[in-house]
Amino acid sequence: MTRLGTAWSKLRWSLAQRGLAGTMRIALERLQRQDSAVGAEKPPLHPFDQRYGVDTSGLIGGGDLRTGHKNDVFNTAYYGMAPSRFRRVVEDWISDSSHAAISQYSFVDLGCGKGRAMMMASEFSFRQVIGVELNASLAKTAESNLAAWTGAGRAVCPVRILHQDATEFSFPEGPCLLYLFNPFAAPVVERLIERLETEFAGRPGLLDVIYFNPEAGELLEAHVGFRLLWTGTVEMSEEDTAADHVASPEDLCSVYRWVGGVG
Numbered sequence: 555m556t557r558l559g560t561a562w563s564k565l566r567w568s569l570a571q572r573g574l575a576g577t578m579r580i581a582l583e584r585l586q587r588q589d590s591a592v593g594a595e596k597p598p599l600h601p602f603d604q605r606y607g608v609d610t611s612g613l614i615g616g617g618d619l620r621t622g623h624k625n626d627v628f629n630t631a632y633y634g635m636a637p638s639r640f641r642r643v644v645e646d647w648i649s650d651s652s653h654a655a656i657s658q659y660s661f662v663d664l665g666c667g668k669g670r671a672m673m674m675a676s677e678f679s680f681r682q683v684i685g686v687e688l689n690a691s692l693a694k695t696a697e698s699n700l701a702a703w704t705g706a707g708r709a710v711c712p713v714r715i716l717h718q719d720a721t722e723f724s725f726p727e728g729p730c731l732l733y734l735f736n737p738f739a740a741p742v743v744e745r746l747i748e749r750l751e752t753e754f755a756g757r758p759g760l761l762d763v764i765y766f767n768p769e770a771g772e773l774l775e776a777h778v779g780f781r782l783l784w785t786g787t788v789e790m791s792e793e794d795t796a797a798d799h800v801a802s803p804e805d806l807c808s809v810y811r812w813v814g815g816v817g
């Protein structure tokens with residue numbers, strides 16, 4: 555793609571994601587950052603990567619993750635979930651006795667990026683862990699991260715990665731825990747909900763959704779088939795607070811249960 559083509563597609567993505575005012579604000583912030591970043595050093599790796607010898611650090615804007623798919627324009631960004639937040643919420647979900655045993659649940663990360671959340675999920679005894687990623691290069695990195703992770707004996711359940719669009723994914727049978735770290739904007743969430751209505755039509759109570767930074771959470775809240783179980787902020791460890799320059803203490807997480815019904 556030419557430089558002009560790339561710039562145009564980034565602009566289109568930004569307008570779809572942030573609107574005109576948001577696009578202008580981000581452009582201004584970038585210019586200010588470029589000024590103050592002259593001579594600045596590359597940000598250090600997250601301790602998760604240092605500890606486990608994997609590559610999950612970094613922030614990549616959605617405009618830099620184009621694949622040619624029609625949903626590219628709704629891709630928010632790549633960024634790995636703060637481990638302390640992930641583990642807190644998943645441990646709380648596991649300790650809730652209102653759902654079937656974790657060993658019956660498939661954990662599905664739609665928008666798995668480099669696989670950080672999948673690696674952490676595989677430390678729990680889910681039936682299986684599945685990651686779905688639209689961007690081929692991120693999916694490849696996730697593959698090699700997971701190979702190192704399972705090779706070191708850290709996964710206690712089967713793990714697999716699919717390179718495809720989230721709205722084309724077929725959910726496995728049985729109970730599922732769907733995990734979303736704000737991977738895509740509302741139009742894709744809408745299409746995903748339509749798919750869930752069909753796939754889980756005969757499975758009321760057998761789909762829970764953990765949705766971090768739930769920017770399109772109102773779509774689930776307005777839907778008759780979903781019940782909001784919990785919403786709130788999730789504390790980060792000191793290590794994550796020091797390492798994570800994107801997350802903020804105000805970030806929300808919401809947990810929903812599919813109870814059945816078409817919105």
Ligand SMILES: C[S@@+](CC[C@H](N)C(=O)[O-])C[C@H]1O[C@@H](n2cnc3c(N)ncnc32)[C@H](O)[C@@H]1O
Nearest residue numbers: 633634635665666667671687688719720735737
């Ligand atoms: C914020 S990152 C989350 C990474 C990972 N889930 C985690 O928690 O560490 C969101 C990811 O969703 C992916 N994504 C965005 N739109 C997608 C789509 N339509 N289908 C599949 N993946 C998508 C992006 O490429 C990006 O890697």
